[in-house]
Amino acid sequence: MKSPIPDYLKQVLEHVRPQDGGTPADYIETLAKADTSRLAVALAMVDGQIYSAGDDTVEFSIQSISKAFVYAMAIEDAGLEAVLAKIGVEPSGDAFNKLSLERGSNRPMNPMINAGAITAHLSNLSVDEEVYEAELRDADRNMGIGYMLKAAGIITCVPREAVTGYIRQCSINVNVKDLAMMLATLCNAGIHPVTGESIIPQTSVRQVFSVMTTCGMYDAAGAWVSRIGIPAKSGVAGAIIGALPGQVGIATFSPRLDERGNSVRGVKICERLSSDMGLHMMDVSQIAVATVRTSMATIINSGPDAHTDNCNRSVVIFSMRGVVRFGGSERLTRAIVRELDAPNPEDPGSGRAHDACAVVLSFHEVFSLSPVAKRVSHEDIFRLVKEGRLVVAIDPGDVLQIDRGAAGEKFKVVETEEQARYEIGGTGCQAVAQSNDW
Numbered sequence: 001m002k003s004p005i006p007d008y009l010k011q012v013l014e015h016v017r018p019q020d021g022g023t024p025a026d027y028i029e030t031l032a033k034a035d036t037s038r039l040a041v042a043l044a045m046v047d048g049q050i051y052s053a054g055d056d057t058v059e060f061s062i063q064s065i066s067k068a069f070v071y072a073m074a075i076e077d078a079g080l081e082a083v084l085a086k087i088g089v090e091p092s093g094d095a096f097n098k099l100s101l102e103r104g105s106n107r108p109m110n111p112m113i114n115a116g117a118i119t120a121h122l123s124n125l126s127v128d129e130e131v132y133e134a135e136l137r138d139a140d141r142n143m144g145i146g147y148m149l150k151a152a153g154i155i156t157c158v159p160r161e162a163v164t165g166y167i168r169q170c171s172i173n174v175n176v177k178d179l180a181m182m183l184a185t186l187c188n189a190g191i192h193p194v195t196g197e198s199i200i201p202q203t204s205v206r207q208v209f210s211v212m213t214t215c216g217m218y219d220a221a222g223a224w225v226s227r228i229g230i231p232a233k234s235g236v237a238g239a240i241i242g243a244l245p246g247q248v249g250i251a252t253f254s255p256r257l258d259e260r261g262n263s264v265r266g267v268k269i270c271e272r273l274s275s276d277m278g279l280h281m282m283d284v285s286q287i288a289v290a291t292v293r294t295s296m297a298t299i300i301n302s303g304p305d306a307h308t309d310n311c312n313r314s315v316v317i318f319s320m321r322g323v324v325r326f327g328g329s330e331r332l333t334r335a336i337v338r339e340l341d342a343p344n345p346e347d348p349g350s351g352r353a354h355d356a357c358a359v360v361l362s363f364h365e366v367f368s369l370s371p372v373a374k375r376v377s378h379e380d381i382f383r384l385v386k387e388g389r390l391v392v393a394i395d396p397g398d399v400l401q402i403d404r405g406a407a408g409e410k411f412k413v414v415e416t417e418e419q420a421r422y423e424i425g426g427t428g429c430q431a432v433a434q435s436n437d438w
């Protein structure tokens, strides 16, 4: 079978092609001459698979999109605190090249406008010399921003150096596939999908996505977030990048810009992808569904090594499933409380197994436990053990990551149900299940 995704992307391009409003950036000579018929889109999945359509090998200068990556590099280089001391994180509501600083702190408002990007600049990658020279010939405004930053004490180097460095960084050549893959790296928690190399720490990725969300589309950021709802960044050569963290990096290219400097067709492509593919990050698409199954069993052991204590060997089994985050761990906790707490006379169904001597927590079908879900589950285990119960965790994938000795003798971690049965009843025991689960 041929994948429908490239066909879909072609359709999206044909859908936006009739949009011929806007003009290429005219203040940089080379960009003003751009071929406005160029149109491309690429998606890169977090496992490195790329889909693209249109002029997907045509190169263009990265321009302001570089700001997102240079911001990540600045955090890497100097640490978040030092970067925050120099560059704010508030949307400016102004054009990207406005000569303005935050009142009070004197910092550039955010790293996605020129003042913030000139401050963050530290890159020296290879560049398109023609675009670089063209922008440098007409760089009075950016030089003005550089001198303003120097006067305000935000930068200490020669302003011309910071500005030329920034302009070089904007002149790096890329195509939509390169950009989509750069984004997929961010979406993959900073790990390059193909090489597996850790490029950017996860905390920096979160910071970059945050400012892309609130400041990435300049003075159109609010409308962008409500209409399209993905962290994004645009550049005056006509590219836009967008990210769906954990899933996919998106890049589009078309040189005609609207009055804010965002690609007209690019915005339309992103709009279409967002609505067709349900990408808006504020869509309530996944309501936490039941992730805990509860069942009871009685363990009977007539074998030679039957336990000698006089527990009736009633067991309650809680089986978790899927990607468990706070909501899932809360459900587990609620199920445990409901089954094992002393019965409430007003609610005869509650506390059905409060005298159960053993509790099995099965994480066998759990794909991942978030840090908070881990903490809640560990605490559940400690509390159950403290009540005098034997707790057996079935955790073949070690998703719990619990110190096995932390809860004492009454806590065991095993890999299979058979081993759990053995821990509770000894060899030769049988489980008489009251549900299908055991």
Ligand SMILES: NC(=O)CC[C@H](N)C(=O)O
Pocket: 062, 063, 064, 065, 096, 097, 114, 135, 142, 167, 170, 234, 235, 236, 237, 261
């Ligand atoms: N929005 C942009 O892409 C602006 C980048 C451009 N090099 C400038 O500083 O004007």
